Amino acid sequence: MNIIDYPDAEMLAIGLADELASALRTALANEERVLFVVPGGTTPGPIFDALCETSLDWDRVDVLLSDERWRPEVHVRSNTRLIRERLLTGRAAAARYLPLYAKAAEPEEVLAELEANISPVLPIDVCLLGMGEDMHTASLFPGADNLEDALARRAPILVPMRVDGAEEPRVTLSARVLNGAVAKHLVITGDKKRRAVERAQHMRAVEAPVAAVLDDMTVHWAP
Numbered sequence: 777m778n779i780i781d782y783p784d785a786e787m788l789a790i791g792l793a794d795e796l797a798s799a800l801r802t803a804l805a806n807e808e809r810v811l812f813v814v815p816g817g818t819t820p821g822p823i824f825d826a827l828c829e830t831s832l833d834w835d836r837v838d839v840l841l842s843d844e845r846w847r848p849e850v851h852v853r854s855n856t857r858l859i860r861e862r863l864l865t866g867r868a869a870a871a872r873y874l875p876l877y878a879k880a881a882e883p884e885e886v887l888a889e890l891e892a893n894i895s896p897v898l899p900i901d902v903c904l905l906g907m908g909e910d911m912h913t914a915s916l917f918p919g920a921d922n923l924e925d926a927l928a929r930r931a932p933i934l935v936p937m938r939v940d941g942a943e944e945p946r947v948t949l950s951a952r953v954l955n956g957a958v959a960k961h962l963v964i965t966g967d968k969k970r971r972a973v974e975r976a977q978h979m980r981a982v983e984a985p986v987a988a989v990l991d992d993m994t995v996h997w998a999p
């Protein structure tokens with residue numbers, strides 16, 4: 777992995793949005809449609825704010841989350857809600873959104889349907905991921921029930937994930953699918969996450985799931 781340091785979160789948002797826009801333009805120059813994977817959580821909002829007014833052919837971009845919390849779109853914890861409010865607005869409103877949630881009590885009930893929607897647009901062209909201080913990325917959590925399936929060489933596209941302490945079930949892209957991306961970026965802020973990603977490089981993915989996606993990864997960090 778390669779780490780790019782920014783002086784603060786504002787510079788990170790501007791710099792990373794520029795880098796993502798440039799990666800999307802390169803992909804759009806070579807393909808009719810491109811697949812852009814984005815994280816949820818608390819970190820990426822300002823990056824989306826900077827990116828959504830960028831001039832590019834958004835109507836040829838498919839946007840997909842790295843993972844979703846099993847909540848209706850209107851719920852405050854829904855990652856889709858974040859994407860709709862902060863990324864799919866302004867010029868980027870022309871992009872096509874591919875949901876990782878469908879109305880059902882449990883993700884297993886609709887997993888095949890969600891996968892069928894994603895499968896034709898793979899592989900990922902540009903992938904942005906986040907990471908928690910516990911070294912989870914997407915919804916690949918240490919100690920989660922299906923982590924080994926999601927890390928397997930022949931993993932399915934989507935894996936439902938439950939972990940003690942999480943407020944709801946999750947659905948996540950598997951490590952195999954994330955690693956198929958042409959360009960991989962990880963965004964983190966703060967000293968704890970910086971130390972965590974550096975430690976993860978020397979750990980097994982079952983303990984530090986982010987380790988499964990660090991090959992050829994560009995990490996963007998600000999204090």
Ligand SMILES: O=C1O[C@H](COP(=O)(O)O)[C@@H](O)[C@H](O)[C@H]1O
Nearest residue numbers: 815816817818819906907908914
């Ligand atoms: O729960 C999640 O956490 C990670 C990290 O989120 P952050 O709030 O620490 O930035 C995020 O990448 C993932 O998409 C999300 O579902």
